[in-house]
Amino acid sequence: MTVLEIKDVSIDFPTSRGVVHAVTDVSLSVPQGRRIGFIGESGSGKTTTALAAMRMLAAPGFVSAGEIHLNSLGKTDILKLNEEEMRRVRLRKIAYIPQGAMNSLNPVMRVEHQIWDGIIAHEGAVTQAELQRRSDAALEGVGLDPTIVGRLFPHELSGGMKQRVCIAIGVCLDPDLIIADEPTSALDVITQRHVMQTLREVQAKIGAGLILIGHDMGLMAQSVDDIAVLKKGELVEFGPTRQIIENPRHPYTKELISSVPLVGGESFLDPSAAPKAAGGDSATPLLELKGVSKRYGAVTALHPMSFRLDGAVPQIISIVGQSGSGKSTMGSLMLGFNAPSTGEVLFRGQDVYRQHAAEKLAFRKDVQAVFQDPYACFNPFYRVNHALKFPFERFGLSEGPDHTRAAMEDACRAVGLAPETVLNRYPHQLSGGQRQRLIVARALMLSPKLLIADEPVSMVDASLRATILKNIHDLKDQHGISILYITHDLATAYHVSDFVMVLYKGHVVEAGPPKEVIGDPQHAYTRLLIDSIPWPELDRDWGSADDARAALDKLAEVDRRPDTVYRGSVPGFELSQG
Amino acid sequence: MQTGAAAPETAAPDTAGLTKAQLRRMRRFDNPWRNPKLITGVSILLGIIALGLLGRLFWDMDLVFTGSGMPRQAPVGIENIRGQVGTLAHPLGTDVSGKDILALLIVGAPNSLYVGVLASVIGMSLGIFLGFTAGFVGGRTDDVIRVSSDVMITIPPLLILVVFQAAYGDITLTMMAMLIACFVWQSPTRLIRAQVLSMRESGYVQMARLSGASTGHIMFREMLPNLVPYLFGSFIANVTTSIVTAVGLEVLGLGPQRVPTLGRVIYDAINSGALIQNMWWWWGIPTILLALMFVGLLLINLGLDEVSNPRLRRL
Numbered sequence: 001m002t003v004l005e006i007k008d009v010s011i012d013f014p015t016s017r018g019v020v021h022a023v024t025d026v027s028l029s030v031p032q033g034r035r036i037g038f039i040g041e042s043g044s045g046k047t048t049t050a051l052a053a054m055r056m057l058a059a060p061g062f063v064s065a066g067e068i069h070l071n072s073l074g075k076t077d078i079l080k081l082n083e084e085e086m087r088r089v090r091l092r093k094i095a096y097i098p099q100g101a102m103n104s105l106n107p108v109m110r111v112e113h114q115i116w117d118g119i120i121a122h123e124g125a126v127t128q129a130e131l132q133r134r135s136d137a138a139l140e141g142v143g144l145d146p147t148i149v150g151r152l153f154p155h156e157l158s159g160g161m162k163q164r165v166c167i168a169i170g171v172c173l174d175p176d177l178i179i180a181d182e183p184t185s186a187l188d189v190i191t192q193r194h195v196m197q198t199l200r201e202v203q204a205k206i207g208a209g210l211i212l213i214g215h216d217m218g219l220m221a222q223s224v225d226d227i228a229v230l231k232k233g234e235l236v237e238f239g240p241t242r243q244i245i246e247n248p249r250h251p252y253t254k255e256l257i258s259s260v261p262l263v264g265g266e267s268f269l270d271p272s273a274a275p276k277a278a279g280g281d282s283a284t285p286l287l288e289l290k291g292v293s294k295r296y297g298a299v300t301a302l303h304p305m306s307f308r309l310d311g312a313v314p315q316i317i318s319i320v321g322q323s324g325s326g327k328s329t330m331g332s333l334m335l336g337f338n339a340p341s342t343g344e345v346l347f348r349g350q351d352v353y354r355q356h357a358a359e360k361l362a363f364r365k366d367v368q369a370v371f372q373d374p375y376a377c378f379n380p381f382y383r384v385n386h387a388l389k390f391p392f393e394r395f396g397l398s399e400g401p402d403h404t405r406a407a408m409e410d411a412c413r414a415v416g417l418a419p420e421t422v423l424n425r426y427p428h429q430l431s432g433g434q435r436q437r438l439i440v441a442r443a444l445m446l447s448p449k450l451l452i453a454d455e456p457v458s459m460v461d462a463s464l465r466a467t468i469l470k471n472i473h474d475l476k477d478q479h480g481i482s483i484l485y486i487t488h489d490l491a492t493a494y495h496v497s498d499f500v501m502v503l504y505k506g507h508v509v510e511a512g513p514p515k516e517v518i519g520d521p522q523h524a525y526t527r528l529l530i531d532s533i534p535w536p537e538l539d540r541d542w543g544s545a546d547d548a549r550a551a552l553d554k555l556a557e558v559d560r561r562p563d564t565v566y567r568g569s570v571p572g573f574e575l576s577q578g
Numbered sequence: 579m580q581t582g583a584a585a586p587e588t589a590a591p592d593t594a595g596l597t598k599a600q601l602r603r604m605r606r607f608d609n610p611w612r613n614p615k616l617i618t619g620v621s622i623l624l625g626i627i628a629l630g631l632l633g634r635l636f637w638d639m640d641l642v643f644t645g646s647g648m649p650r651q652a653p654v655g656i657e658n659i660r661g662q663v664g665t666l667a668h669p670l671g672t673d674v675s676g677k678d679i680l681a682l683l684i685v686g687a688p689n690s691l692y693v694g695v696l697a698s699v700i701g702m703s704l705g706i707f708l709g710f711t712a713g714f715v716g717g718r719t720d721d722v723i724r725v726s727s728d729v730m731i732t733i734p735p736l737l738i739l740v741v742f743q744a745a746y747g748d749i750t751l752t753m754m755a756m757l758i759a760c761f762v763w764q765s766p767t768r769l770i771r772a773q774v775l776s777m778r779e780s781g782y783v784q785m786a787r788l789s790g791a792s793t794g795h796i797m798f799r800e801m802l803p804n805l806v807p808y809l810f811g812s813f814i815a816n817v818t819t820s821i822v823t824a825v826g827l828e829v830l831g832l833g834p835q836r837v838p839t840l841g842r843v844i845y846d847a848i849n850s851g852a853l854i855q856n857m858w859w860w861w862g863i864p865t866i867l868l869a870l871m872f873v874g875l876l877l878i879n880l881g882l883d884e885v886s887n888p889r890l891r892r893l
Contacts, residue, residue, distance in 0.1 A: 337787070364788060371785075375781075376780050377781040377782055377784075378785075379804070381803040382803075387785060390786070390789050390791070391788070394790050
């Protein structure tokens with residue numbers, strides 16, 4: 001039985017530059033109990049299509065053609081319902097699980113009251129005992145203890161718990177269809193697995209259809225039955241998951257699948273390029289941390305650790321961990337932005353936090369960074385040239401305007417951007433991928449000795465990630481820059497790095513060459529991280545929700561005794577804990 | 579190596595099938611400065627300034643003195659309480675002492691605007707300086723600035739000004755503006771401090787620090803340009819507040835004694851029983867002019883809001 005049928009739907013957005021056809025002629029049906037994945041990059045129309053079924057398109061968008069039918073409404077077109085009829089359809093027939101659970105729950109209401117709200121809005125007066133019974137059942141269904149969690153406020157819950165509360169609200173009225181809009185994009189892999197498993201379980205129990213919106217092919221492979229691939233508002237491929245993953249027809253689908261890096265799989269890097277030795281004496285190490293720790297009040301973000309990076313031969317050192325593991329704190333410590341609580345950070349034998357102005361300028365030139373958010377890194381007031389030109393002139397590298405210009409153009413070409421398409425533009429005119437590559441180009445122009453790359457690709461569309469990582473990798477091989485790569489993504493760390501440190505709650509729990517640490521993890525936490533990655537391979541199953549729960553329990557055990565597993569070392573880099 | 583780079587993956591816009599009027603509206607949307615509210619507001623204010631400037635050329639300014647015309651004359655073509663019909667000699671009538679209302683307005687309106695703008699300029703400069711210092715330096719400096727601006731906000735300015743003026747006696751326009759400026763720096767200080775605090779952590783400021791930029795560069799070249807829309811809005815709001823405060827003082831008789839201002843005209847009207855004698859033009863016309871001034875400032879503020887925040891703009 002079909003739950004939802006979308007027939008030739010087109011969606012238009014009138015803007016100041018003309019009408020944008022966000023979705024064109026999409027037809028699709030969702031059978032009962034089946035899970036459909038909508039996959040595509042940002043702007044592909046996947047969310048827009050799903051929201052049209054709830055009639056919740058953001059202004060000024062509207063459905064310009066087509067029909068949407070909901071089975072339980074008979075022949076009526078959803079698009080022709082009036083506002084009050086539509087209100088009754090939402091949540092009761094179609095539930096929506098939002099992307100940011102953090103912002104979707106009401107901060108001043110207890111969790112169970114928020115579930116009651118939905119029930120009362122649709123069923124009118126319900127007795128208190130009945131409300132309590134149903135909210136308890138809904139919370140239990142998502143694996144939360146109703147006696148404790150029901151009485152809590154949203155800020156008292158973790159991100160994964162909040163998302164599960166959102167699922168509980170969504171399913172409390174047994175809807176025909178659940179639309180989940182990237183429900184786990186803000187969560188780390190371990191929690192992601194748990195939330196997705198919960199969602200699958202609940203959906204199977206009430207027998208609703210599920211539309212899962214996302215951009216991660218691996219997550220789709222592990223979670224849905226059918227996949228719909230959207231590109232620029234058109235449905236380019238639709239079919240059962242196995243067929244799409246193993247035998248994709250459309251080139252765009254192939255591109256999406258190949259953009260997911262695999263541990264142990266084929267590398268997206270060119271291994272033939274030989275690393276060029278960096279100049280400089282090898283007697284003093286490039287970067288040295290001596291017993292560095294960082295505390296914020298009572299919280300210890302980073303426990304004392306030391307390492308020594310020679311830098312004579314450029315290397316990529318990866319720091320891997322979940323959010324809150326202290327990896328970004330390490331990055332800012334090394335950049336001289338955030339003084340350590342104990343210990344010292346030495347760059348070429350000099351304490352980074354005890355330099356006078358001239359030394360500081362030299363240090364700035366030699367240590368550069370690529371940050372996570374390419375949208376925030378450009379001052380919206382200036383053309384993008386400003387970001388490239390200013391440091392170049394500031395560090396005295398420029399020999400005049402023509403030289404600066406030529407250097408900018410060369411740097412753009414080196415990261416695969418055509419200078420005429422990006423230079424002299426304002427940041428908002430460029431895509432996220434273009435901006436991030438410009439930031440890499442900026443680092444290249446300054447030819448620093450050390451580059452700190454803090455999650456450089458986590459906010460960039462999947463298809464561009466490999467290219468940007470390749471650009472960064474080239475910096476090492478062709479320009480002799482040592483790189484500290486901070487990431488939560490084990491698969492990319494596996495490919496680009498020479499040495500990997502896994503950070504958990506400010507402790508290094510496992511460290512060594514990537515082949516050992518990620519290819520054959522020994523520490524419980526590393527193993528858990530690897531197991532939680534959704535692979536785009538159907539035969540490599542994710543396990544059930546119980547597995548995920550057991551894994552989280554195991555993690556709690558790790559909390560009590562974090563010890564480091566050393567898995568061998570590489571020349572030019574030494575690490576010690578404590 | 580992959581060349582070229584993907585433009586955003588959204589489908590391209592399509593302008594086919596739109597009427598000319600729609601296209602014109604779109605272009606207007608694209609150029610935020612062609613905002614109807616902004617244009618109306620600016621024209622009203624320019625009109626008032628023009629009244630002040632051109633009036634001096636085309637009208638006799640000596641008519642502001644006592645006894646320069648027949649007292650209690652109504653505007654042109656209107657009878658006063660004694661049955662005299664107003665003449666072109668005094669198009670807007672005269673007051674009880676024979677001062678010409680038109681001449682009073684020509685001198686008074688720019689004076690009121692001058693006090694407002696000057697007070698606001700001084701207050702804003704103070705606010706920008708203190709807000710940046712508080713947000714950027716932080717620590718104890720921030721505490722001092724924040725607490726003192728919060729305390730100043732709770733003190734009613736009129737109370738202090740009344741005491742001050744009463745003690746001082748006659749003062750000049752500039753002095754009054756400076757006194758008022760002491761009460762309009764707090765809100766820009768708070769606004770800029772908050773913006774600076776959030777901007778300090780933004781990616782492009784981090785990038786500038788990585789580029790070895792000095793504190794001055796970060797403050798004035800990276801942050802300030804992005805604050806311009808806020809500063810404009812805050813400035814216009816401050817001009818309004820300053821004029822209201824100035825007029826309030828003048829109507830209480832505490833403004834400059836020798837210089838005509840709009841508030842002073844209203845004070846004289848109230849004091850000489852204009853309401854009982856039905857001399858509505860005496861207090862009514864300056865009030866209308868003040869109202870126009872405020873409407874103009876409000877429209878400019880709304881227009882600037884739309885310029886800096888495209889989400890407020892409607893297609």
